[in-house]
Amino acid sequence: MILDAVRMAWRSLRTNRIRSLLTMLGIIVGIAAVIAVVSIGEGGKDAILGQFRQIGANQFLLEVTDRRSQSTLVTPEDLELLRSGLDGLEAVSALRQRLGLTHKTRPDGSKGAESYAIIAAIDPWYTEILELETIAGRQFTDSDHRQGRPVLLLSESTAQAIFGTTEVVGRDLELTLSNYRLQGLVVGVVRTLSGSMQSEFGQMADSGMMERVPGELFIPLATLERLEGRPDGYAMLMAASSGPENTAEVAGRLSAFLRRRHPEATESSYRTVIIADILQQVDTVIGYITAFIAVVAGISLVVGGIGVMNIMLVSVTERTREIGIRRAVGARTRDILTQILAEATVLTAIGGILGVVLGLVFSYIVTRIVGFGMVVDPRVIALAVLFASAVGLFFGLYPARRAARLDPIEALRHE
């Protein structure tokens, strides 16, 4: 009987194809939005927060924002003083980044096309703040740092992009850094826990004229300074406090210390960024976006449901005589109720399925463009279709009861 009702419903909906489709629209949009939010949102959260999640809550950055005196507001002497003791400061590292050029290496060993690489020059304290996981080879030694040896660490993706393999320990790589040329030796492959942070805070813009290899290339800071000379100052410091509870306090103390050392600095010369705060903000923003779209989807489903109710009421009125005929040949009130409910439910269930398809297609396109993975959860899909059907059942109830309560004699007389 239910199967007959569903079959009848399907036929009836097919006869009014355009009307059915338009009626479904609210449901389609609502379900598509839900599917897209879940698929893109989860994937996006992973992509944005994935690497950051492992960073401790005690890290922060200090940037010199005053561009005129940027080179002198954090001097090497400042660093030495800081390291000899600032209350609560566990480690501080000067970080310099350069945009370098390198050649891709063809399988036969010859040089291929030129491409950019972000080169991070790190001092020995860097790894006290951000861990580098060794995949192959070794990391920089104290003597690498002391002597400024031309040694390189590559992240996995960089190795893959340049050499086409991650087995690159012991291979030579030539880098061009503005006016200098560096004949480097790859000593290790590392996994960074902070990949996108470096490029985010690095101050170079991708020009788009040349391909940039993903990931990072590390050299000892001393190696860069041997080429360029020791700088008068640094533009950015990375630091860690002794614990997450005093990060903000230590960050404030650090900039206060620097302002004391540099009377020419203004209030806004230094900016500190607590990484945990950024993560918090990103998490909050994603939460807001998800909530907003969920509300839109909810409204869309309610509006869609009301649309379904409206159309079902019209349909019941149009088919009063049909209902009368069915009643005359023996349909019980519950048969009529089932028929109209089946129609509303099949309508929204199809809307739900179309919505899922639309949502997945949309998520696929967006994640392809943005470049992170899409998370498809079959349970969410099943739940979405089920929910859409429930909307039909709920909003079909009123029209169905109206239809079932029609007096057969009146209904038969209806033109």
Next chain:
Amino acid sequence: MTSTPTSLISLRQAGKVYRSGRLHFEALREVNLEVAPGDYLAILGPSGSGKSTLMNIIGCLDRPTSGHYFFEGHDVSELTDDGLAMLRNRRIGFVFQSFNLLPRLDILENVELPLIYQGVSRRERRELALAQLEVVGLADWRRHLPTEISGGQKQRVAIARALVTRPGLLLADEPTGNLDSRSAADIMEVLEEIHQAGRTVILITHDAQVAARARRQVHIIDGHLTERPVGARPVGERPVAEETA
């Protein structure tokens, strides 16, 4: 009160009053009627005579407001709406003046319709409906829509639908009212055959010539029923409809 065991239909002092606010309209007054199984009865009356009300009651679409109506021994006024629906579904076949086929279903599906509400399987429904369509000679038209066939054919489909459940009673309300004389004669012939096959037929009409085809006639005027004396005309001879055709 019980019904006469031999009667298919038994109306005892049945009345129907319509109330609407202060308005009070008596459509049927103390109607008594016995119909035996196998009867061919015509209920003759002008429009507004209460004939439709009587048909609705006999067809179990409505209940009398006073008196009793027994159908196959069941007191209809004691049945629930679902009980009435079941009775209509299994024991009564309707044929209407305006055919009342569902326009979006094809001929075969229209004939299948009552069987759906009996819970008969799809395959069995097909078979029974097709067999019934063959009886009325329209099996070849089974995939056509009602809009694609003539009035006479529509009424044959309606008759097939009415008979597909093998009901005890065929109730025909002005079955020739929307037909040309030739189709009308044809449908009257079909009803005659149904009667000959032993089924009870009740014909409701305002047309004396149509009513003359029945074995028995009752007149209804202003809600009062009067039996026309049997023998006022020769039974079953010289069908009037054919004379005029």
